[in-house]
Amino acid sequence: xxxxxxxxxxxxxxxxxxxxxxxxxxxxxxxxxxxxxxxxxxxxxxxxxxxxxxxxxxxxxxxxxxxxxxxxxxxxxxxxxxxxxxxxxxxxxxxxxxxxxxxxxxxxxxxxxxxxxxxxxxxxxxxxxxxxxxxxxxxxxxxxxxxxxxxxxxxxxxxxxxxxxxxxxxxxxxxxxxxxxxxxxxxxxxxxxxxxxxxxxxxxxxxxxxxxxxxxxxxxxxxxxxxxxxxxxxxxxxxxxxxxxxxxxxxxxxxxxxxxxxxxxxxxxxxxxxxxxxxxxx
Numbered sequence: 001x002x003x004x005x006x007x008x009x010x011x012x013x014x015x016x017x018x019x020x021x022x023x024x025x026x027x028x029x030x031x032x033x034x035x036x037x038x039x040x041x042x043x044x045x046x047x048x049x050x051x052x053x054x055x056x057x058x059x060x061x062x063x064x065x066x067x068x069x070x071x072x073x074x075x076x077x078x079x080x081x082x083x084x085x086x087x088x089x090x091x092x093x094x095x096x097x098x099x100x101x102x103x104x105x106x107x108x109x110x111x112x113x114x115x116x117x118x119x120x121x122x123x124x125x126x127x128x129x130x131x132x133x134x135x136x137x138x139x140x141x142x143x144x145x146x147x148x149x150x151x152x153x154x155x156x157x158x159x160x161x162x163x164x165x166x167x168x169x170x171x172x173x174x175x176x177x178x179x180x181x182x183x184x185x186x187x188x189x190x191x192x193x194x195x196x197x198x199x200x201x202x203x204x205x206x207x208x209x210x211x212x213x214x215x216x217x218x219x220x221x222x223x224x225x226x227x228x229x230x231x232x233x234x235x236x237x238x239x240x241x242x243x244x245x246x247x248x249x250x251x252x253x254x255x256x257x258x259x260x261x262x263x264x265x266x267x268x269x270x271x272x273x274x275x276x277x278x279x280x281x282x
Contacts, residue, residue, distance in 0.1 A: 015042030028056030046079035102142035125159035
């Protein structure tokens with residue numbers, strides 16, 4: 001039986017929806033705490049000060065834990081980000097080997113989050129646009145070592161092409177369980193990567209489902225469907241994503257919208273409605 005707020009997917013207990021903490025800056029602690037008290041059990045962050053304030057996430061998580069929330073009732077996901085994706089506020093030694101940087105970044109994340117393990121540790125994008133390089137494999141081997149040591153339950157990769165995902169899956173000793181990509185309607189909602197995930201038992205996490213698809217979501221078809229069902233457009237899209245087998249992320253800063261987004265687990269779309277949304281890019 002899945003824990004409250006979780007469901008079974010690919011033999012894993014995972015949340016219906018993740019709260020994404022990117023670009024929150026000084027509001028990170030407040031908004032993460034608000035998400036947790038509203039009902040979110042899954043939190044996504046990264047040890048990348050350029051776009052995330054992981055320590056702010058950690059302050060909210062520590063408060064929740066000290067108030068009695070069991071650690072096992074939370075799903076915490078963070079990321080290792082290569083040097084090119086960082087600013088000057090590095091979570092590791094700049095000139096250290098990649099494997100050392102991965103280890104230092106993880107130790108920093110565990111300290112920020114006030115926990116001895118995370119549920120998912122994600123490579124925050126390969127080091128190059130095409131294929132995988134030596135740095136990517138060095139990072140992945142170090143991440144595998146962290147999982148073996150009990151610092152993370154699962155591994156993942158973000159911002160990855162189908163070609164890169166195939167190569168990583170083929171060469172990894174510990175396969176990724178999560179794939180997190182920006183999801184565009186005009187690209188079939190990342191259909192090829194999603195199909196690979198489904199075939200190999202990986203869980204696809206879709207982010208920017210709303211912000212990357214403003215044109216499509218402003219269409220008459222979407223508005224009419226939302227009106228017919230008595231749901232907001234975000235609820236509609238997050239429910240659609242779930243029925244496609246995705247684990248969607250939301251980064252809303254509104255408590256009301258948080259509540260509405262969490263409501264996506266309480267209704268279903270018909271196969272015809274799912275198909276209509278899936279064809280928005282056609």
